Amino acid sequence: MNASLQPELMLYFYPAQHTTAQNSTAAIAEAQENRITEMFSLLNTELEGKTFLVGEHITVCDYYLFMLSHWAGDFKKPPLTFSNLGPYLCQLAKRQSLINVCKAEGTSLEMYQSGPQKT
DSSP: OTTTHHHHHHHHHOGGGGOSOGGGHHHHHHHHHHHHHHHHHHHHHHTTTOSSSSSSSOOHHHHHHHHHHHHTTTSSSOGGGSTTHHHHHHHHTTOHHHHHHHHHHTOOOHHHHTOOOOO
């Protein structure tokens, strides 16, 4: 995720830093959103039948994926709309450690409280 999903998200959020043609930033962001959505689709498949991304216990990978997924909450197809990724994120959002961090950061978990979204 550090070498794939996060860099793609950075390009999505900061397209102007990756072009000298300022009129192309919207097209870069749109292409990135499509590319990142494909990555979330792969992660969705990987999560089928699993409680955690790696193994039987929560790892830093789960928290990291939560953060990156949260960043994409306003996508046309946000992570919460995926059949496995959505419920996974909602379960993670109930963990006290994650609640504490989000509270300290001023990050709302409200979107996870109503359960996975449908598109």
